[in-house]
Amino acid sequence: MxxxxxxxxxxxxxxxxxxxxxxxxxxxxxxxxxxxxxxxxxxxxxxxxxxxxxxxGSPEITKVRQSSGPSDCKWINCGKTSISKGFCSKHYYIHRMQMMQNKPEQLPNS
Structure with missing residues (x-):
């Protein structure tokens, strides 16, 4: 009121x-x-x-985000349940570190 x-x-x-x-x-x-x-x-x-x-596109539409059921880790020969981005926690960490190392270094503006 x-x-x-x-x-x-x-x-x-x-x-x-x-x-x-x-x-x-x-x-x-x-x-x-x-x-x-x-x-x-x-x-x-x-x-x-x-x-x-x-x-x-409309305030009246309500869509519930549906999560898929648990899946296995995408890493070869790993049968653990995936946690994030299709990897188990151990392999997600390895994947993330590999992705960070492959990115070009950001140089500060001179």
Whole structure:
């Protein structure tokens, strides 16, 4: 529930209005998505609906990220369960170190 409306101005120029919540926080209003009363983050939507809009093109779409079942390590002759990027913890560490060594060195700007 918003209690007060306050106007922010700079050099006597009206910038925008800000609502004050009962807790004393200021917000730009409420989310415009149906039955959502959360404070606005951007594009007249709350943080959750704004992220949905950015990811899926609509704030109404909800897609659950599905994880695949556990798989075996991609390393040859390793039967352990993969932890990250298809490798077990031991082989992921080795893979990561190899990738870091293969990258060209970043030289500081002179």
């Amino acid at each position: 918003l209690s007060k409306v306050k106007f922010l101005a700079h050099n006597n120029t009206l910038l925008h209005h800000v609502n004050q919540t009962p807790e004393g926080k200021f917000c730009m209003g409420n989310c415009t998505v149906y039955e959502c009363g959360k404070p606005v983050k951007a594009k007249k939507m709350c943080s959750m609906h704004h992220q949905r809009w950015r990811r899926h």
